[in-house]
Amino acid sequence: MIILGDVRKTINGREVLREISLTVKPGEIHAYLGHNGAGKTTTFRLILGLLVPDLGRVEVLGLNPLRSPGIRARIGYLPEYDLLYPNLSVWDNLRRYALLKGVFDERELRDLLEFFELEEYSKKKVSALSSGTQRRVAMARTFLGSPEVLILDEPTRGLDPEWRLRFKRFLKDYARKNNASVLFSTHILGDVDEVCRKVTIIRKGQVLFSGTLDEFRKSVPAKGVLVKVGELEKALAVLEKAGYTLKPSKGYILVENAEPSEVNELLVGEGVAVEEIKRNEPSLEEVYSIIQNRCVS
Numbered sequence: 001m002i003i004l005g006d007v008r009k010t011i012n013g014r015e016v017l018r019e020i021s022l023t024v025k026p027g028e029i030h031a032y033l034g035h036n037g038a039g040k041t042t043t044f045r046l047i048l049g050l051l052v053p054d055l056g057r058v059e060v061l062g063l064n065p066l067r068s069p070g071i072r073a074r075i076g077y078l079p080e081y082d083l084l085y086p087n088l089s090v091w092d093n094l095r096r097y098a099l100l101k102g103v104f105d106e107r108e109l110r111d112l113l114e115f116f117e118l119e120e121y122s123k124k125k126v127s128a129l130s131s132g133t134q135r136r137v138a139m140a141r142t143f144l145g146s147p148e149v150l151i152l153d154e155p156t157r158g159l160d161p162e163w164r165l166r167f168k169r170f171l172k173d174y175a176r177k178n179n180a181s182v183l184f185s186t187h188i189l190g191d192v193d194e195v196c197r198k199v200t201i202i203r204k205g206q207v208l209f210s211g212t213l214d215e216f217r218k219s220v221p222a223k224g225v226l227v228k229v230g231e232l233e234k235a236l237a238v239l240e241k242a243g244y245t246l247k248p249s250k251g252y253i254l255v256e257n258a259e260p261s262e263v264n265e266l267l268v269g270e271g272v273a274v275e276e277i278k279r280n281e282p283s284l285e286e287v288y289s290i291i292q293n294r295c296v297s
Contacts, residue, residue, distance in 0.1 A: 007056035076147035082138040086127035103145030
């Protein structure tokens, strides 16, 4: 578990974090979103015990990471940039990291090489690998020692579509099987939709939103109703007569400023067969943008 309670941090005279609070429970993948410079990396360094908070509480697996530095052996950290040893082989990179962390297990290392399809590169220098392959080396390094807490910064950066999908499936399975707490930062909101259960958004070091993914979606009103009917012309006439503003939308009629129940009742009452009706929910990108643009004091 990760707990931050009313954390403040000032660096070089600038308040980077302003009363940040969040909780990542065991088995949960929690998205931590914000523009560059919002304070995400500072938060990660506090969780890793690399920075001292000015005020507030930082707790990892029930311990203060500053007072219990050994907790780092139970944390897997994937930074945005891989920070590998370029002149060492893939095997030596992973072996050195495992030894430094105190979790070296040759069988586990070989299993990770196999899963991340790195066996053929194990004796090659990292500098000779493509950026996507280097990213897979950094991913394998993150899971050494079966960490109970994962801090992932732009984890799918540089991966091709197949590996992005594979990694997301692996991460969901890993969090469930290991009851791991995962803090997941990304600019790819499709990844959030696929793997995360909760979302915290920060701007200028301040929390703008924190809650479930469903609550995140509902924090911005729906943009009307999408309805699919068999008798298109008749449906348009009925809805226009009732005063609704209508737009075509990929095989649907978009009825602005309406609720599904009222549109359905109106159409059915006029003898129009409704094949499908649903709210026109804003995309995650639209919700994120609206929340980010709300005024912050």
